[in-house]
Amino acid sequence: MTFESEYExxxxxxxKMGPSERLRRLQEGHGHAEKLxxxxxxxxxxxxxxxxxxxxxxxxxxxxxxxxDFAYIRTPYKVCFEIDGYGPHSRDASRRQFADxxxxxxxxxIAGRKVIRFAYDDIQEKPRRCQQLLGKWFGDEHRHAAD
Numbered sequence: 001m002t003f004e005s006e007y008e009x010x011x012x013x014x015x016k017m018g019p020s021e022r023l024r025r026l027q028e029g030h031g032h033a034e035k036l037x038x039x040x041x042x043x044x045x046x047x048x049x050x051x052x053x054x055x056x057x058x059x060x061x062x063x064x065x066x067x068x069d070f071a072y073i074r075t076p077y078k079v080c081f082e083i084d085g086y087g088p089h090s091r092d093a094s095r096r097q098f099a100d101x102x103x104x105x106x107x108x109x110i111a112g113r114k115v116i117r118f119a120y121d122d123i124q125e126k127p128r129r130c131q132q133l134l135g136k137w138f139g140d141e142h143r144h145a146a147d
Contacts, residue, residue: 006048010038010049011026014053014054014055022055022056022057026054026055033083033085033120033123034070036124037069037081037118037130040123041123041127041134044131045130045132045134045135051073051074051077052070052072053070053073058071061103068080068082068108069081069082070082078112078114079114079137080113080114080116081116082118083117083120083123084117116133118130
């Protein structure tokens, strides 16, 4: 069981289960940062992709649709994982985008989800620190556990 083979199977499985917009996002938008997170943080810390959903669709308070980078859904957990690059999420964000990002996160929290955000730079340069965060959050019960 290698990361690459499990990753490809993971994407194929999820490409078959969702609306066409999710499929498009998986094909076009699930890119370098998301794969880097899975390869250098999630896989070493957790060891499987069970209960993890890429490009997960949620409805927001404006009756719109939003997509999370990843959602981990396993009772009692509803956790959102977002990978944020400095450029698109901070330096290049307009005031409207900045406010919308805050509103989006508030909506997720109010809806009962935990939100864990990782900076792209930390995933790339400090993956062990990110792995430790996952370990503290999930503990040993989720590592290599498939149900």
